[in-house]
Amino acid sequence: MPTARLLVGPALRRVVGTRATVWVETSGPALVRVGTPDGAGGEATTFTAFDHHYALVVVEGLTPGRATPYQVFLDDEQVWPEPESKFPPSMIHTRREDDPDVRLIFGSCRETTQHATARKLPPDALDAYSRRLMAAYRAGPDGTDPDWPDLIVLLGDQVYADQTSPTVRKLLRRRRRRTVGAPADQVVSFDEYTKLYLESWRDPEIRWLLSTVPSVMIFDDHEIIDDWNTSTPWRAEVHSQPWWPERIASGLASYWVYQHLGNLDPDEIAADPVYAKVMAAEDATSVLREFGQRVDAEAIGYDAALGAGTAPADAAVPGRYQWSYAVDLGRTRLVVLDNRCSRVLDKTHRAMLPPTEWSWFTDQVHGDYDHLVVGSSLPWLLPPGIHHLESWNERLADSDRPRVAEYSERLRRALDLEHWGAFRRSFDALAQVFARLGSGTPGQPGDRVGTGPAYPPPASISVLSGDVHHSYVARARFDTAIATPVHQLTCSPIHNQIPAPMRPLLRLGWWRGPSVAARALARTAGVRRPSVRWRRLDGPYFGNAVSTLRHDGRSAEVTIEGTSAEGTLHTVARRSLTG
Incomplete structure (x- = not known):
């Protein structure tokens, strides 16, 4: 043995x-x-x-x-x-080196199947996909399968630290030593986090799928806590909790071990400073605990420096760890962004990414490829009515009038107004990057897009997202015509569900009347018109789902598949992205 x-x-x-x-x-x-x-x-x-x-x-x-x-x-x-x-x-x-065709499977928000013992959930879409892949398991004469997926892209909420299953809650109740004040039904320590991954990834179908199809991942909020880093007041409030230091250190350390470490390619593993320290230590407990604490402290310290006007001129933070990463597959470039940990929350500098990481991103998207795919746990393009509401709320939450700011902050948390629309500086910057890439226009001074050789526009630009517990396809329209079609592809949840009362509100967010009203409301707060417009092509679909993005040469197509009551997949949307 x-x-x-x-x-x-x-x-x-x-x-x-x-x-x-x-x-x-x-x-x-x-x-x-x-x-x-x-x-x-x-x-x-x-x-x-x-x-x-x-x-x-x-x-x-x-x-x-x-x-x-x-x-x-x-x-x-x-x-x-x-x-x-x-x-x-x-x-x-x-x-094969000369193979330009790529198949990406993507989705987000997967509660363990044990949650079905506490509440009724539709069948797990990733389980259903795994069973179908097993049934179709085959190989061609050269040992390859033309329909075999190249990569699974999991876009957040792979585990739920704040919404645990009956099994994990029972384990927590049996624990004698827990951090003072720790929530009774939420995980806090690293060991408790390991139970979440053990429960989720030992699902037999998932275990087989992950053993035979490559995967990359990025966190969203529930790996740590709901609304993680939504604002400066939120951060101050949660940091006052006695259990928070262990929660954030354990959450980030366990994410590094279970998810992020596998995102690195063989050369990046050897160069990763945390991996080197971990492998050199006889026991890496203190290394990972210090790492988790430091990463959170760096974000807070940088925000404080911005607010005080003492941040470095080039925005560099020595040694700051980066969760965002890039993957090349054939003629497809995938860039996955950290939408949570490294946010800039200072009200005059709010941004999804700090400046150095934004510069890294613009470097990555400039290059010779056919298709650009940006992985963002939070959708860039929401239903327009909700987008305008988020931009309005961001402006009022940053008001100098205390009562207005306090009410707006409460509304932000109650309605989860924390997506790209609530970080308008980043929303507009991303639109500008896509417009320049799609038109082949060199970058502006100080913008690292276009500072190298000129490349032709890509055949497609797709933003893959999750979080919002429904699936849809939307196309962006820019003020000036560009050669490259730009789409928002949202697939969520893999195994969860949205409360029934929320569904009509999300549908209304796409309607012209409510969107115009929300835009007018945003205008009263001085919010300028977005630099891009968009319209829904498919959805919204509210069931559990998994999606496939196919790149065949310079053509692109997305398919969204939902689960039936029997646990099988059926197509709910199929859309050409380059037609």
């Missing part, structure tokens, strides 16, 4: 050329080895933190353009595939 057991995983995270990364959690320290029948493989020793054990193995020597089964060994004992498993073998699919 092996000295350690496989607790979570294996999760196939990144496949880059002839290399891949495989993430695991084990029950004890071990040497983790991943091998294939044709001799490709890799190994890594586990690192220990908070009495838990993890490894990220870089597999090398894979054959391009093939599907290769793999095995996982702990101290030379095979632990995956499991004996007598009824699931298809886990495979690593590599791409």
